[in-house]
Amino acid sequence: MTKLLLVEDDKEIIVNLTEFLSNEGFAVKNVTGQTAALDIIEKEKFDIVLLDVSLADGNGFAVCSAIKADSATPVIFLTASGDEFSTVTGFDLGADDYIAKPFRPRELISRIKNVLRLTGNTGSVTQLGDVLVDTIKGTASKNGCDLYLSALEYRLLLVFINNRGAVLSRTKLLESIWDIAGEFVNDNTLTVYIKRLREKIEDDPQDPKIIKTVRGLGYKVDV
Numbered sequence: 174m175t176k177l178l179l180v181e182d183d184k185e186i187i188v189n190l191t192e193f194l195s196n197e198g199f200a201v202k203n204v205t206g207q208t209a210a211l212d213i214i215e216k217e218k219f220d221i222v223l224l225d226v227s228l229a230d231g232n233g234f235a236v237c238s239a240i241k242a243d244s245a246t247p248v249i250f251l252t253a254s255g256d257e258f259s260t261v262t263g264f265d266l267g268a269d270d271y272i273a274k275p276f277r278p279r280e281l282i283s284r285i286k287n288v289l290r291l292t293g294n295t296g297s298v299t300q301l302g303d304v305l306v307d308t309i310k311g312t313a314s315k316n317g318c319d320l321y322l323s324a325l326e327y328r329l330l331l332v333f334i335n336n337r338g339a340v341l342s343r344t345k346l347l348e349s350i351w352d353i354a355g356e357f358v359n360d361n362t363l364t365v366y367i368k369r370l371r372e373k374i375e376d377d378p379q380d381p382k383i384i385k386t387v388r389g390l391g392y393k394v395d396v
Contacts, residue, residue, distance in 0.1 A: 174299050174334065175289065175308055178219040179203040180210045180236060181251065182229040190223075193278050196349050198299070198308035198331040199285075207231025211239055218246075221289060224268075225251045226259045234266055241267035247292045249284060251276075286311070299334050301383050302396050304374045306334060313374070320373045325350060325358070325366055330374070333384060333394040342391040367392065 177199045181187050187203050194201045202217075204210050206229040214222075214236070222240060224233040237248050250263040250271040260271050269288045272281055299306045304320070306313045313320045313330060322330065332341070332349040341349075343363060350358055350366075371378040387393050 174198065174200045175220045176200045176218070177202070177285075178210070178213065178217075178222045180205075180222065180228065180233065181225045182206065182227070183225075190278075190281075194282075195335050196328065196332055197282055198306070198334060200335070205229050207233075207235055210236045214240055214246075218244075220246070221285060222246060222248045223251060223285075224248055226253070226256070226263070234262060237263065237266045237268055245292065247288045249288060301334065301374070301394065303376075304383065306330060315374060322370070322373065326370050326373070329366055329370055333392070336394070338393070338395045340387050340390050340393045346392070 175198070177194060179187065179190060179194070179201060181190070181203065182205045187205070191201050191203055202213065202219075204213055208230050210224075210228070222236075224236055226233045228236075233250060237250070240246050240248055247269040248263075248267070250259065250268050252259045252263070252271050252273055256273070263271055269292060270284050272284055299308070304313060304315050308331070311327065313322050313327065328350050329346070332346060343360060347358060347360065347363055350363070367384065368378070371381050371384055374383055375381045383394060383396050385393050385395070
C-alpha cells in the first residue's frame, strides 16, 4: 500500500483529505507543522508527500528541502490559487508537482498517480490471498488475470484493504463508497456489490475467505 504523508495545518482539509485518500487505498499519516513534519520524515519512509506551503510553525519549503536532501521521495505542493511565487520556489527546491487550492479530489488523485509513475516509486501493490491490487495503476488481478472491477467494486475493495482486520458495519461501508459525483448508494446496492466483488475475488463466493461476514456486525478482511 502506498504510504502518503499529508503536511497541512487546515483541520477541515486534514479530515476530509485523509478520509478520501484512505478510501482510495493510500496509507495516510498527517502532521500540521514544520517541526512535526521534519521529525516524522527522519523516522519513517513515505512513497509521496503532499505539502502545504503555509504551516503553523514554519513553511513547506524547509520541509521540501529536507526531504530532497536525503531522498528521492516525490513531493506535491498544495498552494493557494494563483500563487506563482510559491509554485516557482517549490519547483526550484525539487518539488515534483503542485496543485492549487481549492482542488478537485479526483484531479489530486490523478496528479499523485502520475507523479508516482514518473518517479517509479513502489509500494503500490497489496495482496489479499491470490488477489493483487495495484493502487497506482488502479487494477486488481487474480492469478495473473485482470478482474475488471467496476469503479464501485474497486472502491469497495480499497475500503476493505485500508481497514484490514477491522469489522466494518454496513453503515460505514455506505459512507465510504458514497459516489464522488453525488450518486446515491443505498443498502440494496451495497448488498449487490459485495456479492459481485466476492464472485470475482473469492475461490468459492458461497464460502468467502477474503471478505468475511461477521454476523450482526458487518464484514471483515483479515487475510
